[in-house]
Amino acid sequence: MHGPGDVRFFDRFASAYDLLMPPANADALAAGLQFANRPVERLLDVAGGSGRATVALDVSERVVVDLSGPMLRRARERGLDCVRGDAGRLPVRDDAVDAVTVVDALHHLPDPRAAVVEAARVLAPGGVLVIREFDPSTLLGRVVAASEDLVGFDSAFATPGELARFLESAGYTARIVETGFGYTVAGVVDRADDDGAVRG
Numbered sequence: 001m002h003g004p005g006d007v008r009f010f011d012r013f014a015s016a017y018d019l020l021m022p023p024a025n026a027d028a029l030a031a032g033l034q035f036a037n038r039p040v041e042r043l044l045d046v047a048g049g050s051g052r053a054t055v056a057l058d059v060s061e062r063v064v065v066d067l068s069g070p071m072l073r074r075a076r077e078r079g080l081d082c083v084r085g086d087a088g089r090l091p092v093r094d095d096a097v098d099a100v101t102v103v104d105a106l107h108h109l110p111d112p113r114a115a116v117v118e119a120a121r122v123l124a125p126g127g128v129l130v131i132r133e134f135d136p137s138t139l140l141g142r143v144v145a146a147s148e149d150l151v152g153f154d155s156a157f158a159t160p161g162e163l164a165r166f167l168e169s170a171g172y173t174a175r176i177v178e179t180g181f182g183y184t185v186a187g188v189v190d191r192a193d194d195d196g197a198v199r200g
Helices: 004-020 026-033 067-078 112-122 138-153 160-169
Strands: 042-046 061-064 081-084 095-101 125-133 172-178 182-190
Touching: 004 112, 026 095, 026 125, 026 172, 026 182, 042 112, 061 067, 067 081, 095 112, 112 125, 125 138, 125 160, 160 172, 160 182
Parallel strands: 042 061, 042 095, 061 081, 095 125
Antiparallel strands: 125 182, 172 182
């Protein structure tokens, strides 16, 4: 899911992670979920770590997927269901969930395209992928990018427009939900349902 060095970092700092990171922007995530063309009852938080974003969302079924065992232990302590797995090969069946979130994590993934393609696979028709990221064109975004470079992460950041175009190229209908240092982009899966109708 993350690069090997990134995973080792999160393994070591899992106990302090939630103290260092600001709370997830639940309003922005909820706004992204509203673009789904189906009720959102089952959510998969990919590279969800300690579950700090997942726990803020009012969804019936929430599952965190991550490669870091210590981070998943933190998520379990929050009462969340967890699966250890890779974003590029999700251990989830096709059409299994209504929404996928990737919060402050896409820039860590070694193969973002594989991750968004996998998200499309596990999303039911009309489901939505909601991504929260940092905008490298902002002052704070440049600070975050420089800081991650100093730590040794191999992070790759995108602007909201770049991310929206990336999702479109992977088969989503993308919308920029929110701009700024922390921004949100939603992508809806446009795919025929079992009855032949196109959702999305």
